[in-house]
Amino acid sequence: MKCAEAVEQFPFYSYGEVSSEVEERVESHLAECASCRQDFAKYRSFLEALDQREDVMEAALLTTCRTDFRQLLAAETAGKTRGGGWLETLRDLSRFHIPLRIPVGAMALVALGWFGARYTPEKFGGIRAGLTQPMFSSVQSIEPGNSGQVQIAVDEVQRRVVTGSLGEPRIQQLLLDAVREESNPGVRVESIGVLKNSADSEEVRRALTDAVSHDPNPGVRLKALEGLTPYAGDASVRKTLANVLLKDDNAGVRVQAIDLLTAHHDDSIVGVLQDVMQKEDDNYIRTRTRNLLQAMKASIGTY
Amino acid sequence: MYDAAGTVSAILAAPLDEAGLIRTAQRGDEDAFERLVRMYDQSVLRLAMNLLRSPDEARDVYQEAFLKVYRNLHLFRFDCSFHTWLYRIVTNVCLDHLRRRKVRKEESTVVETPDGPVDQVTRIVEEGPAANPERQLWNRELSQGIAAALEGLTPRERTVFELRHYEGLRLRAIGDILGTTEEAAKNCLFRATQKMRARLETFAPGSGQGSAQL
Numbered sequence: 001m002k003c004a005e006a007v008e009q010f011p012f013y014s015y016g017e018v019s020s021e022v023e024e025r026v027e028s029h030l031a032e033c034a035s036c037r038q039d040f041a042k043y044r045s046f047l048e049a050l051d052q053r054e055d056v057m058e059a060a061l062l063t064t065c066r067t068d069f070r071q072l073l074a075a076e077t078a079g080k081t082r083g084g085g086w087l088e089t090l091r092d093l094s095r096f097h098i099p100l101r102i103p104v105g106a107m108a109l110v111a112l113g114w115f116g117a118r119y120t121p122e123k124f125g126g127i128r129a130g131l132t133q134p135m136f137s138s139v140q141s142i143e144p145g146n147s148g149q150v151q152i153a154v155d156e157v158q159r160r161v162v163t164g165s166l167g168e169p170r171i172q173q174l175l176l177d178a179v180r181e182e183s184n185p186g187v188r189v190e191s192i193g194v195l196k197n198s199a200d201s202e203e204v205r206r207a208l209t210d211a212v213s214h215d216p217n218p219g220v221r222l223k224a225l226e227g228l229t230p231y232a233g234d235a236s237v238r239k240t241l242a243n244v245l246l247k248d249d250n251a252g253v254r255v256q257a258i259d260l261l262t263a264h265h266d267d268s269i270v271g272v273l274q275d276v277m278q279k280e281d282d283n284y285i286r287t288r289t290r291n292l293l294q295a296m297k298a299s300i301g302t303y
Numbered sequence: 304m305y306d307a308a309g310t311v312s313a314i315l316a317a318p319l320d321e322a323g324l325i326r327t328a329q330r331g332d333e334d335a336f337e338r339l340v341r342m343y344d345q346s347v348l349r350l351a352m353n354l355l356r357s358p359d360e361a362r363d364v365y366q367e368a369f370l371k372v373y374r375n376l377h378l379f380r381f382d383c384s385f386h387t388w389l390y391r392i393v394t395n396v397c398l399d400h401l402r403r404r405k406v407r408k409e410e411s412t413v414v415e416t417p418d419g420p421v422d423q424v425t426r427i428v429e430e431g432p433a434a435n436p437e438r439q440l441w442n443r444e445l446s447q448g449i450a451a452a453l454e455g456l457t458p459r460e461r462t463v464f465e466l467r468h469y470e471g472l473r474l475r476a477i478g479d480i481l482g483t484t485e486e487a488a489k490n491c492l493f494r495a496t497q498k499m500r501a502r503l504e505t506f507a508p509g510s511g512q513g514s515a516q517l
Contacts, residue, residue, distance in 0.1 A: 011496040012489065015467060017474050046500055050468060052442060053353075053449045061358050062348055065365040069340070072366055073373060077333065216345045249471045 001029040006036050010043045016281030059184055067138055074140070166198060179207045185217035192220065196227025205231060209240045218250040225256045232260040235268075242272040251282045258288045270298045325385055329377055336376070340369055343386070346470075347393050354397045354465050355404075356450060364400060368393045383479060390472075390480045394462050401458035452502035460495035467492050 006029045012018045013026045030037050143151040164171040178191035192211060198204045211224035221244075231237045244257040258276075261269060276289045277300055293300055321342070327335035347368060351361035371392050379388055453461055459481070466472045466480065467488075478488040 008493075011493060015474075017489070043500075046503065047468075049445060049503065050449060050499070052445045053469075061352075061362065062345060065348060065362055066341075066344065068362070069366055069369055070337075072370060073333070073336075076370065076373065 001025045003029075003033060003036050006030070006033070007039055010040060014043065014047055014281075016279075059186075070138060166194065172198070172201075172204075176203065176207050179211055185215075185220050188215065188217065188220045189223050192223045192227055196223075199227050199231060205237070209237065212240055212244055218248075218253050221248065221250070221253045222256060225253065225260065229260060233264045238264070238266060238269060242269050245276055245285075246272060246279065251285070254280070254282065254285050255288075258285050258292075262288060262292050265292075265296055267296065267298075270296060273298070274300070321385060322381070325376070325379065325381075329379070336373060339385075340372075343389055344369070347389070350390075350393060350465065350470060351397055353469060354462065355400055360400050364393065364396050368396045371396070387476060387479050390466075391482070394466070394480055398458050398462060401461065448503055449499075452499045455502055456495050456498055460491050460498070463488055463491040464495040464499065 006026055009018060009022060009026050013023065018026065030040055138155045140153045140155055142153075145151060162171070162174060166172065166175075172195075175191045175195050178187050179195065181187045181191075188211065192208065195204050195207065199208060205228070208224045208227045212221050212228065215221050215224065225241075225244075228237050228240075232241065238261065241257045241261050245254055245261065248254050248257070270293065273289050273293050277286065277293070280286050280289065290300055321339075324335050324339050324342075328339050344365065348361055348365050351364035351368075352358065355361055355364065368389075372389060375392075379385065453464070456464060462481070463477055466477045467474065472480070474488045474492065475485045477492075478485040481488065
């Protein structure tokens with residue numbers, strides 16, 4: 001392979017997007033060409049610099065999107081099932097409001113506040129009588145009445161503080177529920193951080209393996225892997241770790257999985273490790289996997 | 304999601320089976336559809352945010368894409384993965400936004416401030432607990448350099464680069480998503496990489512730590 005050809009392959013080689021034949025040719029060229037080695041090191045620096053870009057993802061934005069979409073969907077399904085009328089027209093309008101970002105729900109909430117304040121005497125409690133202010137409100141339906149009033153069904157979520165020891169079933173259940181709190185990765189990390197000390201409970205371990213396998217946030221998956229560390233020798237945990245190693249899209253998570261797997265030699269994962277050698281892009285993980293296979297006296301590839 | 308009693312909705316705690324969920328949603332079950340949305344919406348929103356660098360546009364993409372999914376789910380025949388099908392919709396909506404932005408010559412999220420140009424989206428990320436100021440400066444400059452370099456790509460190059468480098472998708476999957484061949488996606492990635500590297504080579508990282516010759 002000539003230098004120009006090798007340099008041209010750097011992007012694809014780095015992403016693991018070349019055939020094994022090209023991979024070998026690039027590697028043997030790099031082994032004998034100091035200039036290309038230097039170029040490749042610069043290329044790796046370029047890729048690493050690109051990773052400095054942080055994902056911009058605000059939890060509040062996700063919540064807003066979900067709320068807006070639920071209302072949009074309600075309008076969509078109502079449009080399918082109902083006939084005409086001013087309410088349907090109003091619901092239809094919500095579709096056109098997408099680019100304008102004026103959810104019908106926001107208007108409905110204003111209406112709710114206005115009607116609530118106007119028609120509910122405070123001495124009878126009314127809206128102000130709630131124990132706490134709603135944390136989250138979502139308008140589910142709006143029905144006009146005959147006398148100019150409007151009936152609005154609102155789902156509200158309120159906050160309350162629950163205190164107790166880790167040994168209490170209701171506290172443990174809340175923590176287990178919090179592991180699946182899909183809109184808040186911070187809560188999931190915190191709950192796993194507390195629960196991991198009770199990972200001898202089968203239910204907790206199952207929650208941790210679920211989080212490792214399915215949580216969309218890599219930080220949460222890493223925390224759950226940390227909780228599973230003492231159980232890396234268990235067959236079911238090792239199966240989960242092998243799946244993570246093969247399928248997780250985050251290299252940091254895969255690195256932790258291979259580190260945990262390496263701590264215990266187990267012939268049953270040879271096939272998985274050989275698959276990893278075929279598919280893995282990350283050099284560190286490939287090296288660890290190769291070393292592990294060699295230590296187990298297994299072949300590196302499948303034939 | 305917590306209800307008034309502080310418990311998690313059972314619907315979201317149940318084990319997920321994607322194919323079963325899709326079939327149930329295809330039969331009109333709205334709970335199943337919502338669960339399907341929840342399985343993917345974080346990654347969809349992240350992709351839209353990273354491609355468009357605008358919370359407002361990302362929000363529009365979320366609504367438009369999932370509404371299209373809802374309206375067309377009955378046409379999904381399992382002849383590709385749901386992920387590919389969904390991302391095909393999402394990337395098309397994102398590409399439309401990027402192309403409209405080109406036509407409108409819309410400004411990027413980079414705005415002029417007394418301290419020089421600042422990427423508003425990067426600023427959102429950086430407004431956390433104070434870290435090493437030199438490191439912050441370096442990160443800000445680098446992030447702005449990357450944002451500017453990405454702005455210099457065509458919508459298609461940008462999408463391919465985002466999906467390959469940041470989302471980690473294989474070129475074959477990217478080809479499927481964009482309705483093109485793996486080879487075409489590969490060529491697109493090559494052009495994008497060359498442009499990115501050229502833009503970042505002229506980027507002066509300042510005196511901060513962690514600078515690297517690119």
